[in-house]
Amino acid sequence: xxxxxxxPRVAPPFPEAALHILQxxxxxKNVAHATDVIQAKRNxxxxxxxxxQELRTSASSIRAHVLANxxxxxxxxxAKCTAAGGVVHWAADxxxxxxxxxxxxxxxxxxEVIKIKTMTSAEIQLNPALEAAGIETTETDLAELILxxxxxxxxxxxxxxxxxxxxxxxxIFAQRMGLPELSDxxxxxxxxxxxxxxxxxxxxxxAICGANFLVAETxxxxxxxSEGNGxxxxxxxxxxIALVGIEKVVPRFSDLEVFLQVLARSATGExxxxxxSLWSGVTPGDGPQRxxxxxxxNGRSEILARRVERQTLKCIRCAACLNTCPVYRQTGGHAYGxxxxxxxxxxxxxxxxxxxxxxxxxxxxxxxxxxxxVCPVKINIPEVLIELRAQVVNQExxxxxxxxxxxxxxxxxxxxxxASAWRFRWAQRMGxxxxxxxxxxxxxxxxxxxxxxxxxxxxxxxxxPEQTFxxxxxxxxxxxxxxxx
Amino acid sequence: MRASLxxxxxxxxxxxxxxxxxxxxxxxxxxxxxxxPAQTCCGQMHANTGFRPEAFSQAKRFVQLYRDVECVVIPxxxxxxxxxxxxxxLFEELGNEELRTQFAILLPRVYxxxxxxxDKLGVEDVGAYFPHRVTYHASCHxxxxxxxxxxxxxxxxxxxxxxxxxxxxxxxxxxxGGTFSVKNAEVSSAMLDAKLxxxxxxxxxxxxxxxxxxxxxxxxALHRRNESLRTIHIAxxxxxxxxxxxxxxx
Amino acid sequence: xxxxxSRQAILDRIRTATRGDANRYETxxxxxxxxGSLDAGSRIRLMTERLREYGxxxxxxxxxxxxxxxxxxxxSSGRRHFVVPPGLPKEWLGAGLDWKLDNNLSHDEIxxxxxxxxAASAGIADSGTIVLHHGADEGRRVITLLPDFHLCILRARQxxxxxxxxxxxxxxxxRLATYISGPSATADIExxxxxxxxxxxxxxxxxxxxxx
Numbered sequence: 001x002x003x004x005x006x007x008p009r010v011a012p013p014f015p016e017a018a019l020h021i022l023q024x025x026x027x028x029k030n031v032a033h034a035t036d037v038i039q040a041k042r043n044x045x046x047x048x049x050x051x052x053q054e055l056r057t058s059a060s061s062i063r064a065h066v067l068a069n070x071x072x073x074x075x076x077x078x079a080k081c082t083a084a085g086g087v088v089h090w091a092a093d094x095x096x097x098x099x100x101x102x103x104x105x106x107x108x109x110x111x112e113v114i115k116i117k118t119m120t121s122a123e124i125q126l127n128p129a130l131e132a133a134g135i136e137t138t139e140t141d142l143a144e145l146i147l148x149x150x151x152x153x154x155x156x157x158x159x160x161x162x163x164x165x166x167x168x169x170x171x172i173f174a175q176r177m178g179l180p181e182l183s184d185x186x187x188x189x190x191x192x193x194x195x196x197x198x199x200x201x202x203x204x205x206x207a208i209c210g211a212n213f214l215v216a217e218t219x220x221x222x223x224x225x226s227e228g229n230g231x232x233x234x235x236x237x238x239x240x241i242a243l244v245g246i247e248k249v250v251p252r253f254s255d256l257e258v259f260l261q262v263l264a265r266s267a268t269g270e271x272x273x274x275x276x277s278l279w280s281g282v283t284p285g286d287g288p289q290r291x292x293x294x295x296x297x298n299g300r301s302e303i304l305a306r307r308v309e310r311q312t313l314k315c316i317r318c319a320a321c322l323n324t325c326p327v328y329r330q331t332g333g334h335a336y337g338x339x340x341x342x343x344x345x346x347x348x349x350x351x352x353x354x355x356x357x358x359x360x361x362x363x364x365x366x367x368x369x370x371x372x373x374v375c376p377v378k379i380n381i382p383e384v385l386i387e388l389r390a391q392v393v394n395q396e397x398x399x400x401x402x403x404x405x406x407x408x409x410x411x412x413x414x415x416x417x418x419a420s421a422w423r424f425r426w427a428q429r430m431g432x433x434x435x436x437x438x439x440x441x442x443x444x445x446x447x448x449x450x451x452x453x454x455x456x457x458x459x460x461x462x463x464x465p466e467q468t469f470x471x472x473x474x475x476x477x478x479x480x481x482x483x484x485x
Numbered sequence: 486m487r488a489s490l491x492x493x494x495x496x497x498x499x500x501x502x503x504x505x506x507x508x509x510x511x512x513x514x515x516x517x518x519x520x521x522p523a524q525t526c527c528g529q530m531h532a533n534t535g536f537r538p539e540a541f542s543q544a545k546r547f548v549q550l551y552r553d554v555e556c557v558v559i560p561x562x563x564x565x566x567x568x569x570x571x572x573x574x575l576f577e578e579l580g581n582e583e584l585r586t587q588f589a590i591l592l593p594r595v596y597x598x599x600x601x602x603x604d605k606l607g608v609e610d611v612g613a614y615f616p617h618r619v620t621y622h623a624s625c626h627x628x629x630x631x632x633x634x635x636x637x638x639x640x641x642x643x644x645x646x647x648x649x650x651x652x653x654x655x656x657x658x659x660x661x662g663g664t665f666s667v668k669n670a671e672v673s674s675a676m677l678d679a680k681l682x683x684x685x686x687x688x689x690x691x692x693x694x695x696x697x698x699x700x701x702x703x704x705x706a707l708h709r710r711n712e713s714l715r716t717i718h719i720a721x722x723x724x725x726x727x728x729x730x731x732x733x734x735x
Numbered sequence: 736x737x738x739x740x741s742r743q744a745i746l747d748r749i750r751t752a753t754r755g756d757a758n759r760y761e762t763x764x765x766x767x768x769x770x771g772s773l774d775a776g777s778r779i780r781l782m783t784e785r786l787r788e789y790g791x792x793x794x795x796x797x798x799x800x801x802x803x804x805x806x807x808x809x810x811s812s813g814r815r816h817f818v819v820p821p822g823l824p825k826e827w828l829g830a831g832l833d834w835k836l837d838n839n840l841s842h843d844e845i846x847x848x849x850x851x852x853x854a855a856s857a858g859i860a861d862s863g864t865i866v867l868h869h870g871a872d873e874g875r876r877v878i879t880l881l882p883d884f885h886l887c888i889l890r891a892r893q894x895x896x897x898x899x900x901x902x903x904x905x906x907x908x909x910r911l912a913t914y915i916s917g918p919s920a921t922a923d924i925e926x927x928x929x930x931x932x933x934x935x936x937x938x939x940x941x942x943x944x945x946x947x
Contacts, residue, residue, distance in 0.1 A: 015672070033925075034926045054767040190924070226922075228934030246749070258765075260914075272859075272863075273916060274917035275913065285875065286875040301748035326676050330676055362535075363668050363669065366662025366663075367665070369629040414531070418494065419525075451667055454670040458674035465502075469496060472504070
């Protein structure tokens with residue numbers, strides 16, 4: 001299995017990455033199947049939930065409120081968590097977070113860690129940093145374990161290994177777990193993982209996790225999961241380190257009544273996921289006696305400062321947008337070159353890169369708005385996509401090279417033409433004459449040069465009619481046929 | 486009832502027959518229609534591609550042009566969505582007080598075609614006759630931007646002689662997406678492929694929609710594959726009568 | 736950057752980014768359903784239905800026949816050695832069973848136990864959720880995690896219909912909580928739902944009707 005690079009700084013642009021994946025029929029089938037299954041379950045439960053829109057409204061406004069008052073909520077969380085026996089650290093960026101975490105592990109003399117899935121750790125490339133420091137890491141989520149043992153990358157936020165089929169999993173487990181007789185039955189594969197991981201759970205004293213929610217009022221952390229590996233990592237080790245983006249706070253414990261209702265329905269199409277764990281600091285006699293929270297900025301405070309883009313941070317990582325996106329359905333997650341894929345990835349990844357990388361991602365969308373419709377916290381993703389596109393174009397405006405970009409030239413020319421009716425009519429005439437060269441006897445265009453070739457790769461274009469609408473109207477002799485500027 | 490037709494830049498140039506149909510239809514319904522020749526484009530293509538100041542200059546032109554009209558009818562849901570969803574932000578960011586006021590006065594007077602028929606004229610049965618098997622594709626901007634809801638269905642269900650066949654995965658995007666169709670041509674084509682599969686499975690003779698943008702994309706691929714299924718803007722169906730039936734051109 | 740200067744820098748950036756944005760928590764809308772509409776009997780029925788939907792066994796008992804029923808459940812479970820929290824009512828620890836009181840048992844000792852018996856803090860009927868706050872009669876989190884069979888004694892009066900009702904009833908937020916709404920499951924391999932990845936694979940709930 002190849003190991004696509006999930007570092008947005010070096011990942012190929014979306015159109016190029018997508019082209020490669022579009023040729024992988026198996027992957028596309030898996031993605032379509034997975035997203036269809038979750039979507040169907042989600043839609044059924046949403047239809048059943050008569051107060052779904054009211055829940056969305058509350059979820060959205062609570063998240064927006066948190067972001068608008070983030071300083072006080074983070075300070076409150078820090079105070080409460082500390083009072084409950086936790087240690088709170090602040091990391092300005094990924095590199096600093098890695099340093100902090102390695103520092104804690106060194107204090108613990110840790111040589112090995114078990115991990116609960118956290119996209120945030122992939123965002124900061126934590127595992128390579130741990131490995132470089134000689135610390136063995138074991139991912140304990142089944143999908144993450146599959147990816148780790150198979151030297152692969154996630155293609156979906158909630159079902160990261162959906163691009164891997166059972167035969168492929170069998171291959172990986174047989175080889176890496178030393179089980180040559182293993183069958184490819186999902187039950188057998190899961191049992192193999194259960195045994196393999198149980199040994200780890202009972203022996204490794206240090207665990208790293210993320211968090212779904214931080215509760216400011218109580219200094220608590222909540223983790224939502226299906227498999228139980230979360231509970232294992234949160235309960236059995238001696239030391240627990242949680243790496244969490246600063247935006248993941250909710251104000252009060254009771255706010256969870258909103259988020260827990262919308263998260264499971266949106267993410268996995270269940271009324272409630274199998275296990276949700278909540279803990280506050282350290283509880284003597286129960287669970288890890290050393291608990292650290294590493295609060296991560298890594299570009300989030302910059303996103304916070306921007307009026308339209310701030311809503312990106314409302315995200316609760318349910319991946320409902322991925323499941324409904326018609327673009328994602330065709331490409332899966334690898335095309336986005338980032339751990340955050342799909343519609344949310346298209347807006348979050350370039351912003352976390354300070355718009356210096358992944359500039360093709362805001363264009364990886366037809367702006368159909370299906371994502372906005374399902375987002376439980378009402379992130380207007382199309383609005384943010386359009387805003388980010390404007391930023392990308394503004395970057396281009398500063399470079400002379402823009403005049404060799406046919407799209408840029410075309411847009412400037414079109415704008416010039418649209419500025420007056422006279423120019424527009426002239427452009428229409430020129431277009432009609434020019435395209436005649438490419439128009440066949442049946443009145444259709446089969447092949448165009450330059451950017452046009454991107455259209456004609458899969459579609460014909462009907463030749464321009466001899467008479468535009470306005471010419472027809474003018475010929476009718478109605479009022480309004482005066483030439484206008 | 487008086488109305489001013491905003492034909493849209495691409496209908497004007499590529500699909501004038503949709504405009505002919507709108508004129509025939511609305512005049513038949515007693516609307517006194519005019520056409521301001523100074524019109525060009527609403528700015529959607531530029532706004533959606535990231536060319537905001539350029540989009541604003543077009544938006545400004547649109548608002549100033551239609552300042553004094555009773556209402557504007559537009560046979561394109563994506564253009565109306567541009568005006569409703571993005572003009573406010575553009576004018577807030579780049580406009581002045583006077584422009585914002587002009588826009589605020591104009592906005593409630595802008596209608597997409599099916600909205601104009603149902604909400605403004607209050608008609609569902611426009612006297613149309615179109616004896617063919619037809620399927621309807623829900624253009625995303627009409628569906629999610631304008632929330633046109635069942636308006637197109639209410640109009641189409643009253644067309645005499647027509648058999649309306651439901652489209653599977655009705656709400657899934659066809660993959661046009663404006664410049665997306667070119668910037669991400671391969672993914673656009675894959676989405677198109679999926680949509681065409683659903684359209685062809687209806688065994689309809691025609692596929693219709695509120696937007697010629699979607700239909701240009703679908704129709705272009707249908708022609709490429711030598712399929713007999715054709716595309717037609719909803720205006721073409723509604724304008725067709727027994728006395729003056731729609732004539733299929735190829 | 737030092738630890739404290741990062742903290743300061745981050746908070747300063749956030750403060751600048753959100754200047755003038757504050758609005759009041761009290762004004763936020765909460766127009767979703769808070770209270771359910773089911774009566775007690777229907778609540779129990781819904782809770783039972785949801786639990787069974789995800790494969791849990793559900794039995795009803797009265798306070799009077801509860802201890803005998805517990806013995807019966809555990810004998811039929813096919814397990815031996817049951818770990819119990821120290822605060823579990825003594826009258827529930829019937830004769831003839833191998834009870835291991837959790838007075839700081841080691842993980843290995845708990846791992847050796849085939850099952851666990853606990854009380855609960857709440858039941859949420861809408862989602863079939865069992866809520867544990869890990870008090871004296873529920874025990875440390877590890878004892879409901881390692882054994883393969885969990886017998887949970889839930890009082891009928893602890894059952895609410897909706898999630899907001901659970902939150903509304905709380906005198907104060909729990910320090911620790913585990914919300915169980917199904918056996919552990921994964922759909923990570925070809926979206927095929929497999930139950931029992933980690934955590935108890937068998938959940939049996941006894942709903943106690945206090946009214947006899």
